[in-house]
Amino acid sequence: MNCNVIKDLLPLYIDDCCSDESRAEVENHIDNCAECKKVLENMTGTVTKEEMNFEIKNCSRINYWKASTLQSVLLLASFLLIIVGVYFEAGTDYIDFGNGLAAFNIVVPATGFMISLINWYFIRLYKNKKVFSWCSCALTLFVTLCAFVWSLFHYEMNPLVLLGGTFVDFFEGILFSFGIGIFLTALFAVLSKVLSAFYAKMLGKE
Ligand SMILES: [Zn+2]
Numbered sequence: 395m396n397c398n399v400i401k402d403l404l405p406l407y408i409d410d411c412c413s414d415e416s417r418a419e420v421e422n423h424i425d426n427c428a429e430c431k432k433v434l435e436n437m438t439g440t441v442t443k444e445e446m447n448f449e450i451k452n453c454s455r456i457n458y459w460k461a462s463t464l465q466s467v468l469l470l471a472s473f474l475l476i477i478v479g480v481y482f483e484a485g486t487d488y489i490d491f492g493n494g495l496a497a498f499n500i501v502v503p504a505t506g507f508m509i510s511l512i513n514w515y516f517i518r519l520y521k522n523k524k525v526f527s528w529c530s531c532a533l534t535l536f537v538t539l540c541a542f543v544w545s546l547f548h549y550e551m552n553p554l555v556l557l558g559g560t561f562v563d564f565f566e567g568i569l570f571s572f573g574i575g576i577f578l579t580a581l582f583a584v585l586s587k588v589l590s591a592f593y594a595k596m597l598g599k600e
Contacts, residue, residue, distance in 0.1 A: 395419050400430050404437055454598055461596040468589065469511050475504035495571065498545045503578035506538030510586045514593055523594030530590035534583050542575070 400423045406412040407420045424431045483497030510533045520526040545551075557564060568576075 395423055397423075397427060397430055400424075400427070401433055404430075404434055408434075408437055457596040457598070461593050464589070464593055464596070465511060465514055469508065472504045472508040472511060476501050476508065479504065495549075498542075498549060498551075499572065499575035500578065502541040502545055503538050503575055503582050505541050506534045506536075506579070507582035507586060509537040510534040510582075510590070514590060517594060517597060517599065520594075520599070523591050523599045526594045526599060527587050527591035531583050531587035534586040535579070538579050538582070 400420055403412060403416055403420050407417060412420070424434055479497045479500030482500065486496060510530045513530060513533055517526060520529060555567075559567075
């Protein structure tokens with residue numbers, strides 16, 4: 395059988411739509427003809443590539459949906475935390491260091507985390523998920539720090555009050571006054587780094 399006949403048969407052979415005789419003829423020819431073998435490899439290669447492209451497209455659509463859901467859930471959670479903090483703040487009527495301490499410790503770190511989540515929308519600004527996740531972590535810390543400084547002025551707190559006693563007093567004072575805030579800041583910074591890498595992976599950023 396000549397090459398042109400084999401090439402005509404190849405599509406049927408690939409789709410498994412030819413007779414056993416034709417199949418045997420094609421296989422016999424392919425074993426002895428490098429040119430037709432190459433044509434067959436090209437044809438099957440193209441099919442697999444198209445199938446793969448289709449799968450990647452389908453997969454990224456599901457991943458995009460997952461990524462959006464993750465971000466929405468986290469945004470809602472940080473928003474709820476801010477509401478809880480503000481609710482506690484509204485319930486306090488004492489002044490100076492006690493004033494707004496609950497808000498200070500909950501609202502401030504939650505705000506930093508929420509801003510970093512909003513920043514996730516601009517994921518395309520970053521080249522890869524490693525850079526993105528470190529930026530997300532740094533942004534959480536930076537916003538939280540700015541919010542802490544703003545809160546000190548807003549609630550007219552004087553952190554120097556804590557410096558009055560011994561080192562142990564100072565340490566205890568820091569833990570007592572900012573403990574929850576420090577814990578939440580560390581937690582959100584780590585969450586921001588880990589979850590943003592997860593988020594970037596779902597969007598195919600390597
Ligand atoms: Zn041939």
